[in-house]
Amino acid sequence: MKKCFLFFLVVNIVHSVLSQENDGLALTPPMGWNSWNKFGCNVDETIIKEMAEAMVNSGMRDAGYEFIVIDDCWQIGRDSLGNIIPDSERFPSGMKALGDYIHSLGLKFGIYSCAGSKTCQGRPGSRGYQFQDARTYAEWGVDYLKYDWCYNEGQNAEAAYKTMSDALKATGRPIVFSICEWGDNEPWKWGKGIGHLWRTTADIRDCFQCQFDWGGLGVMDIIDRQAELYPYAGPGHWNDPDMLEVGNGGMTYTEYKTHFSMWAMLAAPLMAGNDLRNMDRQTREILTNLDVISINQDELGQQARRFMDMGDYEIWAKPLTKGEVAVCFLNRSSEVWKLAYNWKQHTMYFVKDVNLHKYQYKIWDCWKHEYIGTTNEKLSADIPPHGVLLVRLKK
Template sequence: MKMLRWVWICSLLMVVLLAPAAGHALENGLARTPPMGWNSWNKYACKGINEGVVRETADAMASNGMKDAGYQYVIIDDCWQTGRDAEGNIVVDKEKFPNGIKAVADYVHSKGLKFGIYTDAGTETCGGRPGSLGHEYQDARQYAEWGVDYLKEDWCHTVPGQNSEASYTVMRDALKASGRPILFSICEWGSTKPWLWAGPIGNMWRATGDIQDCWDCKKSWGGNGVTQILDLMDGIESYAGPGHWNDPDMLEVGNGGMTTTENRAHFSMWALFSAPLLAGNDIEHMSADTKEILLNKEVIAIDQDALGQQGRRVKKDGDLEIWSKQLADGGRAVALLNRSAAAANISVKWTDIGYPNTLSASVRDLWAKKDVGQKTGGYSAEVPSHGVVMIKVMP
């Protein structure tokens, strides 16, 4: 009993010490756990997105198990708009969305899902469509009338001297004035360290540059692959929590650039980060392997844990790493991550994750979906190249 009491006291102290300061979260009642859903960009970008794709995606999400697993938002990214009318109102691309955005939002809502849309803090979006600069309140009212539940605001085509914190504060206030609860996603790519200022402004903020569909992009053609994003997320975990999340960008699972093993590691690490889980693939026609990854409810539960603590890297030995996330029930989610080109054995000691080595704890493998028994002092596993063994450790 003394040992269990010691573990509980230590766990409580870690929660207090690592929790973000009170009052640093946007108080709109949204995103108490990381948002889950689908965003159009990674698969369809500008040319491929249209009303049919959005409706088919909503149909698939409602029927293929994703909705039951917690996925809620169907989000249209860039290129749904063409210009502004004489009164300055945003004009919808009628070729892509002949029935307008409200009809699409109503259809998504009819499936028991939520609807999201995209804008930009500059004069134009990244795709060259009209941005919201100078039209924030007007656009927010329009989004509310359409039934928008989620807004992503990008950071392209800004004007000289434009301040990110001030710009996103204007849109936050505009969304509040609209009278509709709208989750606010800030997307300035981590360029002005938003984790330092965005907590009271947005429900989530991009902490990194855009993700690319590769494991290690620096070794292939450049950009932010999974491994680059892992390193960018390490060290900013104290700024995330219920209602305000570090966002490592949308998922690339199922888009073809990575192996099943790499995709499984990608999804595991996003869950360990308490990251928004926004699928970016064709969910209507996804493979069995992709579906198995996106619908792993035990891994999703790690992401959605009520404590809302972002995981952190606790040990690194070359390309072999251990990441740990404290959970609301006193347990730990642990990722044994192998970034190397060959399979390797990775061992975690209980002292690495905040427990005494004398502790006996149950261990469950979240991808094998099986208990591996009571372990004292630590746990070891063979981890494939570019892969992960993800476990839950429970005293």
């Protein structure tokens, strides 16, 4: 009898630990849309509804995008009981009705708050109201919470985020929790089991390579900061290099393809940040590229590693299920990279199920959507400035 008791005790403990680490949410990187990059504080009920409709009509929902997230500036105060008050002029129907509409389209509803006393735009934060706000969000039907770090007043980051994490779990509603403290406190070391994703850098800017005094970073600068964080990514816990800028006009078509390709390789959340209502053909082509999305959403959940670093030229590799691998040749330079790559010359030591010396693999170009040879041949290509060649090796 004692042995049986001990057995069941061990099983329950193991189950409890696993449940804390993986609650079944965000088993692949979250995909959706967030209002901030395009609209900032200029958000309202009409815009959010139209974005949700555009996500469906554009084919993005069918491509895997599901979250519609309202960022900062939806809240204006608290009532006498401390309940958070949405801006009734901008959201006259209320958040519950808006969430219901989003759900009616087969999408999920996301919202924003902050671990500090105020949000980054000076609206009421959740400090001191975590459990009350979490219950309110659950009542509204919220499926995703982005939680910022402004006005944090010297709090311990891990403790602050765990408090809100506990509050969300206590509601009984499955809510994806996005930790957004900009990587200042190395959340990749403590975020697993607290959040489902955590920002690794300062805010993204709509540029290929640039840095700003206040902390904004371009695409290449963000990639460099995330490159060595691959041990911390996996199903239910993702490194987040911030939202996508594809379609916002600050980069070229080639650069946006690179941006999207590398976010896919990094197993990053794919949160679009453009105006979905008026996307041009090229923007829609990028955001709904199923070959690239499948690399991002691969169930193995591994983040790519920088396999070879040759200065302006880099080769990244991402292990995939079914013994496949995605390889991205990244040209950071302002000149064409005349690639001539011998697959047999280098060993991808961390890709356990792929043996380029023993087997022949077919090479699938994820932007041309066609086979371009095999690994028994040298791969030759002209990769444009700031461009990529993204391929998938298949047996």
